[in-house]
Amino acid sequence: MVMYDYRQKLNEIGIILDKTGKQTCPQCSEKRKNKSDKCLTVSFERDAILYYCHHCGWTGSVFYEESKFHKQYNRPANFKSKENKSPLIKYFAKRGISENTLNKYNIGLGDNNTIIFPYYKNGILVNVKTRTNLGDGKKTFTQTKDSEKTFFGIDFVKDDENLIIVEGEIDVLSLAEQGINSVSVPQGGSDKKLECLSNCSNEFLEKFKTFIIATDNDEVGYNLRENLISRFPKDKCKIVKWGRYKDANEALIAGEDLHTYINNAEYVGTDGIVMFKEKWDEIYNELFGEDKNFYNTGWDNLDKIIKIKTGYLMVVSGYPSRGKSTFVDNLLVNLTKKYGFKHLIASFENTMGNYYKTIYEMYNQQPFWKLINEGKEKAFEKIMGTSDFFFISEHFILFDNNRMWNIDDICKCTELEVIKHGIKTLVIDPYNRLQNDYKDREDKYIGSILAKLCTLAKRLDILIIFVAHPKKPDGETIPTMYSISGSGDWYNMSDYGIIVHRERDNFTQKLSNNPIIHIQKVKNFSIGDPSGGKIELFYNANKRILEDIGG
Numbered sequence: 001m002v003m004y005d006y007r008q009k010l011n012e013i014g015i016i017l018d019k020t021g022k023q024t025c026p027q028c029s030e031k032r033k034n035k036s037d038k039c040l041t042v043s044f045e046r047d048a049i050l051y052y053c054h055h056c057g058w059t060g061s062v063f064y065e066e067s068k069f070h071k072q073y074n075r076p077a078n079f080k081s082k083e084n085k086s087p088l089i090k091y092f093a094k095r096g097i098s099e100n101t102l103n104k105y106n107i108g109l110g111d112n113n114t115i116i117f118p119y120y121k122n123g124i125l126v127n128v129k130t131r132t133n134l135g136d137g138k139k140t141f142t143q144t145k146d147s148e149k150t151f152f153g154i155d156f157v158k159d160d161e162n163l164i165i166v167e168g169e170i171d172v173l174s175l176a177e178q179g180i181n182s183v184s185v186p187q188g189g190s191d192k193k194l195e196c197l198s199n200c201s202n203e204f205l206e207k208f209k210t211f212i213i214a215t216d217n218d219e220v221g222y223n224l225r226e227n228l229i230s231r232f233p234k235d236k237c238k239i240v241k242w243g244r245y246k247d248a249n250e251a252l253i254a255g256e257d258l259h260t261y262i263n264n265a266e267y268v269g270t271d272g273i274v275m276f277k278e279k280w281d282e283i284y285n286e287l288f289g290e291d292k293n294f295y296n297t298g299w300d301n302l303d304k305i306i307k308i309k310t311g312y313l314m315v316v317s318g319y320p321s322r323g324k325s326t327f328v329d330n331l332l333v334n335l336t337k338k339y340g341f342k343h344l345i346a347s348f349e350n351t352m353g354n355y356y357k358t359i360y361e362m363y364n365q366q367p368f369w370k371l372i373n374e375g376k377e378k379a380f381e382k383i384m385g386t387s388d389f390f391f392i393s394e395h396f397i398l399f400d401n402n403r404m405w406n407i408d409d410i411c412k413c414t415e416l417e418v419i420k421h422g423i424k425t426l427v428i429d430p431y432n433r434l435q436n437d438y439k440d441r442e443d444k445y446i447g448s449i450l451a452k453l454c455t456l457a458k459r460l461d462i463l464i465i466f467v468a469h470p471k472k473p474d475g476e477t478i479p480t481m482y483s484i485s486g487s488g489d490w491y492n493m494s495d496y497g498i499i500v501h502r503e504r505d506n507f508t509q510k511l512s513n514n515p516i517i518h519i520q521k522v523k524n525f526s527i528g529d530p531s532g533g534k535i536e537l538f539y540n541a542n543k544r545i546l547e548d549i550g551g
């Protein structure tokens with residue numbers, strides 16, 4: 001068997017570059033008058049190398065690794081625009097957009113006066129969107145089928161400090177008219193998944209100091225705005241208010257200076273200081289409103305004690321092999337099943353295969369061995385050959401165990417994963433396997449990382465679950481939050497403090513299968529009952545899940 005090598009693959013198709021750049025095209029340069037024109041753009045992305053010829057439209061991707069799970073995007077060939085663009089220029093002139101701006105974004109005119117919006121990423125044509133009907137009638141849109149979802153205008157914002165996000169291509173053109181670079185989502189206001197964010201590189205997203213959201217001033221625009229807000233850190237996310245205008249284009253037509261609107265964008269959170277009177281809604285909702293803004297744990301008895309909310313830190317502890325990780329894993333599976341949560345997990349004591357198996361078993365409520373008993377082929381087909389594998393891959397994203405992680409790197413990665421994939425939970429399991437470099441006292445150090453995690457949970461609006469071992473077991477005595485090694489801050493700084501314990505039978509000395517979940521800390525009424533309590537869960541070995549007892 002020949003090993004797959006992307007360099008060989010590149011060689012075969014005639015790509016000679018080893019980093020992003022331009023070269024002649026193996027498909028058309030030979031036949032061209034200007035044989036030395038470097039018409040082929042080659043872009044080395046995170047997952048693949050993309051290429052696109054601006055002359056003949058030859059395009060494709062080469063992956064670094066061979067895998068059947070790579071998304072194969074369809075890339076459009078070059079699009080055809082009419083030579084005479086005067087209807088287009090006339091149409092846009094009415095909307096305050098000049099020929100210069102149309103040329104900058106290479107806007108084209110198709111048959112029946114359709115407007116052509118080409119989407120470029122690193123100079124490569126990745127999508128072509130058309131809008132029919134230049135009149136005031138209904139608009140219809142088409143896009144390249146199965147294309148990579150990318151922000152429109154992304155190539156022009158590379159060196160900016162802020163990423164301004166609008167709802168449509170015409171808003172991008174409107175802002176460009178006044179020299180402001182922005183991008184628009186490719187699917188308009190109804191875009192829920194925001195794949196255009198998932199498809200951004202880390203390097204690209206890391207560059208921006210703020211994300212400025214300038215969607216339309218209507219119901220659809222507000223929904224898109226909320227959706228976008230949930231993906232950006234609060235201290236980096238600002239909102240543009242269009243006032244009496246619907247969008248950037250209306251404001252442009254009315255002769256407004258769009259810079260003013262962008263500069264007056266307000267932070268989603270605050271800039272640090274708040275007055276009660278500014279937070280009337282929030283105070284009202286907290287004190288008098290019915291709280292609907294929480295998630296169930298998936299166990300009725302536990303729901304009587306805690307309400308799961310994002311923005312909080314949950315510390316889970318207990319002696320080794322007493323059910324901590326099973327409880328946490330099961331909680332994650334419950335949140336995914338019921339609410340579609342995506343999790344980012346640092347599971348340092350697990351191997352890849354074992355962790356996948358655990359999640360698969362809980363998710364499908366089927367033990368692995370039973371499937372194996374049906375025959376290895378069949379089991380393989382079920383466990384790795386179905387959409388489950390893809391689904392679990394997308395909802396349980398892991399930190400690579402083959403390197404050490406310190407808390408700052410974890411925070412940085414989490415921020416990017418929230419933006420890119422809409423992660424709702426960060427799990428660190430356990431504390432002592434982090435790269436903990438402290439020069440001073442460990443208790444001070446623990447206080448500082450817990451403070452970092454509390455802040456991270458708030459600014460990204462995610463739930464953070466932090467697992468920590470207690471100091472050495474004190475016989476069979478149930479540990480408390482104060483037994484966690486290093487610091488009293490484990491109790492003081494957590495929002496939820498949970499001990500998972502399985503008791504040993506006095507006579508047989510065997511551990512019970514059923515864990516007892518001791519809720520030792522609930523910070524305030526908004527996340528549960530501050531008096532805490534304990535519940536027992538039943539471990540259903542046939543289904544590989546924890547279940548309520550009685551009730």
Ligand SMILES: [Zn+2]
Binds near residue numbers: 056
């Ligand atoms: Zn070519």
